[in-house]
Amino acid sequence: xxxxxxxxxxxxxxxxxxxxxxxxxxxxxxxxxxxxxxxxxxxxxxxxxxxxxxxxxxxxxxxxxxxxxxxxxxxxxxxxxxxxxxxxxxxxxxxxxxxxxxxxxxxxxxxxxxxxxxxxxxxxxxxxxxxxxxxxxxxx
Numbered sequence: 560x561x562x563x564x565x566x567x568x569x570x571x572x573x574x575x576x577x578x579x580x581x582x583x584x585x586x587x588x589x590x591x592x593x594x595x596x597x598x599x600x601x602x603x604x605x606x607x608x609x610x611x612x613x614x615x616x617x618x619x620x621x622x623x624x625x626x627x628x629x630x631x632x633x634x635x636x637x638x639x640x641x642x643x644x645x646x647x648x649x650x651x652x653x654x655x656x657x658x659x660x661x662x663x664x665x666x667x668x669x670x671x672x673x674x675x676x677x678x679x680x681x682x683x684x685x686x687x688x689x690x691x692x693x694x695x696x697x698x699x
Contacts, residue, residue: 663687
């Protein structure tokens with residue numbers, strides 16, 4: 560009989576702190592963003608779109624978080640895989656829920672287990688990735 564150690568799920572309080580950390584990083588860079596945090600089941604735990612962020616940033620941040628969660632990988636690492644000839648070329652259109660292969664989504668882990676993901680939209684892809692990574696690094 561094998562036993563597994565339970566890992567605490569991502570809490571709403573942690574999700575809100577992640578949103579705050581990503582927004583702080585974006586504010587320092589002068590970029591208006593939207594930030595989404597999903598739990599291990601892909602359910603939205605926290606969301607915030609800055610007043611000046613482009614409207615589509617809300618949707619892109621959520622899709623980036625969902626994509627990072629589903630593939631347990633930063634979306635920045637997956638961009639080449641969906642290009643023609645890439646390993647996941649048909650994946651963006653294969654599922655009911657749309658995935659988004661643009662940098663800005665980061666999976667979140669605790670004790671080596673996937674507990675959720677964060678997505679940031681509104682800046683350049685490299686900026687969004689940096690803001691998400693800064694927030695993910697703040698998760699205790």
